[in-house]
Amino acid sequence: MRDDIIGTVVQRKRPVHCDFIAKASLDVHDALEQRSSSGVADRSRPARIPANSGKCSTMQRPLTMQEIRAIADKDTMGKLHAIMKAHRDRRNLIQQRHIRKKKKKMQDLVDSIPKLRNEIEQLQLQRFTLRERLPKESAWFVAVEYFRVLQYGLSGLEAAQERFLNFLSASMAPDIETGNASGLQDLVRSWKIFTQAFPDCHIQLQGLKQLTRGALVATTSTRVTLTHHTLQYLFRSLADDNKTLSKRRKEIVAKVVDQHIVMRGSVRFDWDETTKRVVGLHSHTDMLTPMLNLLGSLEDVSLVFSHAAITLDGTFIPIKPPSE
Numbered sequence: 001m002r003d004d005i006i007g008t009v010v011q012r013k014r015p016v017h018c019d020f021i022a023k024a025s026l027d028v029h030d031a032l033e034q035r036s037s038s039g040v041a042d043r044s045r046p047a048r049i050p051a052n053s054g055k056c057s058t059m060q061r062p063l064t065m066q067e068i069r070a071i072a073d074k075d076t077m078g079k080l081h082a083i084m085k086a087h088r089d090r091r092n093l094i095q096q097r098h099i100r101k102k103k104k105k106m107q108d109l110v111d112s113i114p115k116l117r118n119e120i121e122q123l124q125l126q127r128f129t130l131r132e133r134l135p136k137e138s139a140w141f142v143a144v145e146y147f148r149v150l151q152y153g154l155s156g157l158e159a160a161q162e163r164f165l166n167f168l169s170a171s172m173a174p175d176i177e178t179g180n181a182s183g184l185q186d187l188v189r190s191w192k193i194f195t196q197a198f199p200d201c202h203i204q205l206q207g208l209k210q211l212t213r214g215a216l217v218a219t220t221s222t223r224v225t226l227t228h229h230t231l232q233y234l235f236r237s238l239a240d241d242n243k244t245l246s247k248r249r250k251e252i253v254a255k256v257v258d259q260h261i262v263m264r265g266s267v268r269f270d271w272d273e274t275t276k277r278v279v280g281l282h283s284h285t286d287m288l289t290p291m292l293n294l295l296g297s298l299e300d301v302s303l304v305f306s307h308a309a310i311t312l313d314g315t316f317i318p319i320k321p322p323s324e
Contacts, residue, residue, distance in 0.1 A: 139216040139271035140208065142171045142278055146269075147205040147218065153195030154188070164188070172278040177270075179282050180315055187281065190316050193309070197233040198224040216269045222285065224263070226256045234309045252300055261290035265314060285314025 068080065149164055168184045178187055195201065206219040224230075231238045231253070238253050263285050270280030287310070291301050301312075309317050 137276040139214075139269050139278065142271075143208055143216055143218050143267075143269050144205070145171070146267075147203060147220070150191065151203050151205075153198065153201045153203070154191040156195070161188070164191075172281070173272065173275065176278060177280045177282075180317075193233070193316055197230050197310075199229070200225050211268070214271045214273065216271065218267045218269070220265045220267060220285075222263045222265060224261060226259050226261065228257060231257070235304055236309070237307050238304065248300075249303070252295065252304060256291075256294055256304070259294055261294065263287055263290055263314070283314060286312075287314055288312045 069077065072080070145167065149167060154161060154164060165184065165188060168187065172184060172187075174184060175182055176184060176187065178190070181187070181190070202223045204221045204223075206221050209217050209219075211217050238249060238256075265283065265285035267284075268280070268282045269278050270282075271277075272279045288301065291304065291312075292298065295301055295304070305312055311317065
């Protein structure tokens with residue numbers, strides 16, 4: 001039987017989302033050509049399958065299973081089903097492989113937990129060992145111990161405050177200079193105000209550097225949250241109970257309340273080698289940078305710190321905070 005009896009089948013471009021059916025269709029056409037060359041033909045079936053150019057969803061649609069069954073013999077359908085089964089098996093294999101990878105990743109995470117815990121314990125042990133190796137009567141030891149004790153502020157527990165005061169008495173001069181104040185009691189009072197204003201504070205010692213034989217500088221990172229409680233203690237002009245808040249001040253409050261900020265700072269320890277005590281403790285905290293990032297305006301920052309109980313460098317102004 002001649003090829004023109006079956007008709008000319010124009011080769012179509014395979015759409016990207018029809019690869020499998022298009023391949024199967026080509027296999028069917030190949031099978032039909034083999035039947036035509038062997039002299040087997042069924043004139044009662046359609047003479048040709050229209051092959052138009054255009055979009056895959058309309059003009060270049062793949063053959064449906066009904067159309068394939070109408071033109072394919074049993075052997076061809078067997079091949080088609082085999083192809084479909086092979087594709088299903090391949091998809092299942094890929095899916096199972098993906099599931100195994102996810103399970104392995106999860107198991108690896110679970111297995112890594114004991115290892116991480118062990119590493120944490122080792123690091124804590126190293127830190128403790130290094131601290132113990134420091135001479136007890138040195139500026140280095142006092143600085144490390146100072147930030148260890150105060151890493152979460154000054155606890156409100158009476159016993160904790162007593163231990164802190166004992167540490168200060170043993171390592172610092174009674175008349176220690178702290179910038180705008182002097183004496184251990186003023187230092188303790190400042191830490192009480194700071195902790196009351198920032199109850200969730202976290203102070204980290206970033207580094208220590210020897211400036212001179214009698215001076216050591218510590219760099220710090222302090223993370224705090226600006227809450228309504230903070231405004232009540234330090235920024236009275238923005239406090240909730242201030243009924244005369246202007247629209248601008250209310251906008252500022254909305255920007256800062258419940259925001260987390262990180263303040264970089266430094267503390268200089270002045271050491272007296274004769275008495276083996278710290279005689280000067282000078283702190284500086286950069287509050288300007290995080291506040292400027294929050295407010296976006298130096299004018300607004302200035303408004304926040306006007307009449308505040310703390311300055312932009314972290315110095316407390318001797319204003320009695322409101323009672324709890």
